[in-house]
Amino acid sequence: MTVYFIGAGPGDPELLTLKAARLIGECPVCLYAGSLVPEQVVAIAPKDARVLDTAPMTLDETHAEIVAAHEKGQHIARVHSGDPSLYGAIAEQIRRLRQDNIDYQIIPGVPAYTAAAAALGQELTIPEVAQSIVLTRMSMKSTSMPAGETLENFARTGTTLAIHLGIRALREIERQLIPFYGEDCPVAVIYRVGWPDQQIIRGTLATVREKVREAKITRTALILVGPALSDQHGFPDSALYDAARPHVLRPKARKEAV
Secondary structure: OEEEEEEOEOOOHHHOOHHHHHHHHHOOEEEEOOOOOOHHHHOOOOOOOEEEEOOOOOHHHHHHHHHHHHHHOOOEEEEEOEOOOOOOOOHHHHHHHHHOOOEEEEEOOOOHHHHHHHHHOOOOOEOOOEOOEEEEEOOOOOOOOOOOOOHHHHHOOOOEEEEEOOHHHHHHHHHHHHHHHOOOOEEEEEEOOOOOOOEEEEEEOOOHHHHHHHHOOOOOEEEEEOHHHOOOOOOOOOHHHOOOOOEOOEOOOOHHHO
16 A cells, blocks of 8 residues: 655645545545645545544554554555655655555645746746845744744745744744835735635835734644745846747847847
8 A cells, every 4th residue: 555645735725736636536445635735625535434533533543544544454644734855744655654564655735835936927937136045934932943044044045035933923023024124025825725705915125913813813724925026027037938038949149139
């Protein structure tokens, strides 16, 4: 048997990959993170499948379910939100699977920050404005951050920040980022991206906290910060499609550009 760690994407069932949908539809056991994965995603499991919401379960309890399925030779769809590689809490599960010699595979999914960019209708890497994205989180009540992985350190780059688990720490985010980005730096808060009740709040580092408070958003939101989020139109075109710049797939400059 195999445990399939499946990225279910940010919430929209139509953002499942074909492989993810096939495996969920085939596995006789399905364990899913119900607080972040919609029931519609696991509704495609076989009618007689054992489908469990792991939100109220402990690591020991979920592993016990996996061991029981392993003893029966049953494949398991272990469904996580977004992409399992990012804050998926799969590392500790994999450690136990290896200890028990249980096979596993990871099926990637659409991460929240890409779905958020799509919902905003924009690119996050703008020529000569921002060419990198930092994926990070606030520690709050969860696992502490490693030394050196601070907002101040990331802010020194001036690039786009995608901050997870930070909606209740907006005041602290303001305090740490304004010295580097300025009060007018654009911010987008995307609540439950891909879900029917998705909300998008735009503002600046100086204004977004009050807007979020008025919207009464306290969880399940991604915060994007950086100059790439502005409505600016003065950036140069990417060199990728520049007629004057040949490359391996377009080896000659176009005459009109010479």
